[in-house]
Amino acid sequence: MTKNSNIFQGELSKSTVFLNKDIITPHYMPKKLPFREKQIEEMVSSLSNSLKNQKSDNLFIYGKTGTGKTSTTRFVLNQLKNFAEEQKASIETVYVNCRNYNSKYKVLSKIIANFYPEKEFTGFSSSFVYEKMTNFVEENNTQLIIALDEIDKLKELDDLIYSLTRANDELNKGGIGLIGISNQLTFKDKLDPRTKSSLCEKEMVFPPYNAEEIRAILNGRIKKAFKPETVEESAINLASAIASKESGDARTAVMLLLRAGEQADKNKTEKITDKEVQKARKKVEEQIIFDMISTLPEQEQLVLYTIANLTIHTKGVKRLGKENEKAMLLSGEIYDEYNKMAKNFEEKPVSQKWFGQYLTELNMYGLINSTISGKGQRGTARIIQLVFDPVQIKKTIEKELNR
Ligand SMILES: Nc1ncnc2c1ncn2[C@@H]1O[C@H](COP(=O)(O)OP(=O)(O)OP(=O)(O)O)[C@@H](O)[C@H]1O
Ligand SMILES: [Mg+2]
Known part of the structure; x- marks a missing residue:
């Protein structure tokens, strides 16, 4: 050489x-977000109370994937933080992606890690971490803004939202404002009514x-x-x-x-x-x-996993589909198999009604094709066919479910 x-x-x-x-x-955070001026303005208005040391409105943001929800929220929170520093207002902003922090404990720990970056809080209870957070807010008379991105991934959502909302009633000084973000169409409808009314004080849609x-x-x-x-x-x-x-x-x-x-x-x-x-x-x-x-909710992943698995193993390809097509499955047989799968993954299976809802959503996302085949013994029977490669899908979901 x-x-x-x-x-x-x-x-x-x-x-x-x-x-x-x-x-x-896609990870790059652009400094300008064209076509989101209106959303930015609305967010500014709903967060502006915090600059007057009043609790800001809770906000729920919904929009399909890639419509700028994450980028816009992070941009607005950055601007708020910078402005608060200039104004010497006591404001803390925390951005949490619930895909990575998917339990109440993990979210609360992530929040206090922001306040005490040099300390380790592993091994403490949820209530200890919660108290650390409220103490910090009170002692510093802080307005704390928490953005929960991909909030549909949170396992103890009702519990967490309830705690954070209750905190506001108990705090003598300071306050906590929430921003929930989701791209799941029907997520809001699945919420406990009390969670829904506190989280969705204000709502915003990001259009495609x-x-x-x-x-x-x-x-x-x-x-x-x-x-x-x-x-x-x-x-x-x-x-x-x-x-x-x-x-x-x-x-x-x-x-x-x-x-x-x-x-x-x-x-x-x-x-x-x-x-x-x-x-x-x-x-x-x-x-x-x-x-x-x-990004699908776990239960929906499980339904899709069942369909992929049945598609691989069903010899019934010729029964309903053409020779080289993917198997056509009946919703009833998928539901039975799904119940077994749920047990394997230690998940509580959902009712037949919710299961039907999941099929509708998977169809809407273009992951399966669903056609009505007429009245069966257990209500309307549907014929389901997977759209993409079952082996790939199975692998992807296995990785997700074993996290
Ligand atoms: N108005 C915009 N101007 C410039 N880039 C944008 C804009 N909106 C979105 N992007 C870019 O598109 C990509 C996706 O945006 P973002 O992650 O904010 O979407 P999202 O709504 O959070 O999607 P998901 O629901 O999948 O999380 C990012 O790379 C982002 O920088
Ligand atoms: Mg996002």
Whole structure:
């Protein structure tokens, strides 16, 4: 090996279309959020009480995936925190993703870790941690704003919301305001009425983006993410059209361009054209499906898992489906199998009525196809067919359920 050649040298000198790849990843927090001005304004108004040291309204945010709920909330909380510092107002903001912190204890611990970053609180009880939190709020006369993102993932939701709401009645000083965020359509309807009325004092919907809006969002990020003139106009249009047609989801659009860029680098084309976007499409679609599955509530995952499992093992393919099609299953047989599965995973199975609701939702998300087959012994029988690869789906859900 000559003196100047290092094994990393080649990697650095490879040509690339990216200027700053980070900016076109879904995790990047953009500093500007076009088309969310109205939502930002509403959030500001409902949080503004905290600047007067009054409890802010609790807020429930709902919107489909990729509509900017997380980015907007984090942006607003950051702005609030900065402004409070300027104004010397005692405000604390905590963002919690309930997918990672999915129990009352985990959420409360995450909150106090914010107040006492140097201390370890593992091994204490929920009530100890709760008291630590309320003491901090009272002693510092703080308005605490807690954002619970992907709140549908919380296991002891009613209990947690009840505790946090009750805290406000008991506090002599300071207050606690909540922001709940979900992309689950029917989540609100499943809440205990008391939880619902406290959490949803105010509600906000984030609508899907249209193609025009997605194009503008992409253009805003492309300028900083890619080298000049590497992304063709028609490629941007195509990515926007795909993302808006499928879901109005900005994440899909961002990922399409990211993968298209990687494709261009791999093939050393130095340009992103329609061809690269088309290639990226399949990869992104797969990823979106599996991301979507992992955000489903556990019980719904279990229903889908049962369907995937039956699809793999049912010899009845010829019974109802065509030879090379996926098995067509009857809702009744899925329900029976689901009851067994629930036991295996130590989950309490839901009633037949809820089970039917889950099938409706899975159908709506495009994960299964459901058709009515007429009246059966146990009400309306439905024929169910899985849309995507059962083996992949099973693997994804196994990972989720064993967390
Ligand atoms: N108005 C916008 N301007 C710029 N980028 C946006 C905008 N809205 C969303 N994005 C980008 O789209 C992606 C998805 O946004 P975000 O994570 O906020 O969606 P979400 O509504 O929280 O979705 P989910 O329900 O799946 O959690 C992120 O990369 C975000 O930066
Ligand atoms: Mg989100």
